Amino acid sequence: MRWVLGVRYSSVAAAGPAENTPADRLTVDASRQIPRRPAGLRLRRGVVYGAGLRLDLLTPPAAGRHPLVVYVPGGGFVVAPRAMARRERGFIAAAGYAVASVAYRTTRQHATYADGLGDIQSAVGHLIGHADEYGIDPNRVGVWGESAGGYLASLTGLSDPRIRAVVDQFGASDLSHAADGFDRRMHAALANPRHPIHRYGATGANPIHLVRPGAPAFLLLHGDDDRIIPPAQTLALHQALCATGADSTRYLLAGAGHGRLARSRRQARQWTSVQVMTIIKDFLDDHLQS
Numbered sequence: 500m501r502w503v504l505g506v507r508y509s510s511v512a513a514a515g516p517a518e519n520t521p522a523d524r525l526t527v528d529a530s531r532q533i534p535r536r537p538a539g540l541r542l543r544r545g546v547v548y549g550a551g552l553r554l555d556l557l558t559p560p561a562a563g564r565h566p567l568v569v570y571v572p573g574g575g576f577v578v579a580p581r582a583m584a585r586r587e588r589g590f591i592a593a594a595g596y597a598v599a600s601v602a603y604r605t606t607r608q609h610a611t612y613a614d615g616l617g618d619i620q621s622a623v624g625h626l627i628g629h630a631d632e633y634g635i636d637p638n639r640v641g642v643w644g645e646s647a648g649g650y651l652a653s654l655t656g657l658s659d660p661r662i663r664a665v666v667d668q669f670g671a672s673d674l675s676h677a678a679d680g681f682d683r684r685m686h687a688a689l690a691n692p693r694h695p696i697h698r699y700g701a702t703g704a705n706p707i708h709l710v711r712p713g714a715p716a717f718l719l720l721h722g723d724d725d726r727i728i729p730p731a732q733t734l735a736l737h738q739a740l741c742a743t744g745a746d747s748t749r750y751l752l753a754g755a756g757h758g759r760l761a762r763s764r765r766q767a768r769q770w771t772s773v774q775v776m777t778i779i780k781d782f783l784d785d786h787l788q789s
Contacts (some may be wrong), residue, residue: 504573506727507688508758513680513729524723525750525775529768533776535586537593543633546599548625552618554601555591556626566639566787567626570600570653572620573758574645576699579603579615584645585772587779591643595788596778597635599626603651611700612654621656626663639663639787643779645758646728647671647760653706653736656715664786666718666779668770669728669755669757672707672736680729697706710739716746718782720775722755724766746786750778 507543539560545553559565568591572583581602592598602617604610619642627637641664644652649670656665670675675694678689688694696702717740719733740747752775758764769775 502679503714503741504767508726509536509678509681509684509685509764510726511682512678512724512726513731514732520713523749523751524753526773527755527769527774529765529772529774531773531775532768532771533586533773534593537589540589540592546625548601549618552621553581553714554599554603554622554626556633557588557598559595559597560593561593562634562657564636565595565597566622566641566783567635568596568598568636568641568643568783568787569619569623569626569652569655570598571603571642571644571648572600573598573644573648574605576615576647576701579648588696590776591780591783594784595625596783597633606698607697611653612704615651615699616658619651620659623659623661637661639783640696641665641783641787644668644670646760650674653717653767654704654709655713656717657706657709662715664716664718664783666782667720667733667736669721669725669730669733670706670762671701671728671732672739673705673732674702675705677732679731679780681726682775688779707736707739710723710736710743713743714740714742714743716782716786717748718779719747719749720752720765720778721749722752722761722769724754724755724762725757726762727757727760730735748782753756 644664649667
């Protein structure tokens with residue numbers, strides 16, 4: 500079935516894994532929403548960081564060096580709109596962070612995950628290289644992404660020693676199982692070699708296979724009614740991280756869908772709630788403000 504933007508959704512939700520415990524599940528009060536445009540932030544739009552590649556940088560009004568959070572937009576490996584999540588990025592920037600939203604190459608440029616990963620790492624290098632100009636602390640860097648961006652954020656965090664913290668919202672960790680629990684049409688779609696997952700070569704680079712001792716801290720969030728990426732994907736990554744002794748926290752949001760691609764406005768509003776965004780801010784504070 501299809502709902503918006505040509506994205507394919509499963510007609511059924513994936514059954515929750517037996518390993519989920521009540522401590523994992525979060526009931527969200529979506530009535531309190533973060534501001535749409537926090538006041539006082541500085542926006543540098545369209546900063547060139549590579550050939551044909553740009554980023555947007557939000558910085559807080561206070562002077563000084565701020566921790567850097569690199570936001571990786573989702574888009575199914577087909578698009579990477581750096582304007583995504585302006586509201587959420589503004590909330591984090593207002594809390595004292597330099598927040599960069601990075602456009603990276605996708606299947607539209609005939610790229611693969613290796614190109615996208617390289618682009619994100621190049622963006623980190625550019626920002627660190629201009630730390631004085633942008634007011635960035637180069638020793639306090641995190642990455643944050645949603646969906647395809649969550650997958651790439653996890654890959655980046657697990658392969659780049661400059662990264663201290665990763666926020667992965669409903670990203671895949673093992674794309675060979677990305678349709679588990681979904682309907683037959685989703686299985687058929689994901690088995691098609693022309694699917695963007697395969698065109699991007701993403702099944703050949705799964706974050707779960709890069710988990711190692713000494714990994715950065717992770718915060719994983721997923722909706723239990725996500726019809727695009729099953730919640731088992733973030734659970735498997737969380738369990739693998741914990742098995743190595745890594746610092747990993749995961750929340751399963753009751754009734755939430757796939758971010759702004761959720762099946763209803765009520766589901767989507769969970770992701771812009773003060774409650775959920777404060778969890779993200781507090782995690783970043785714990786790992787990047789010290």
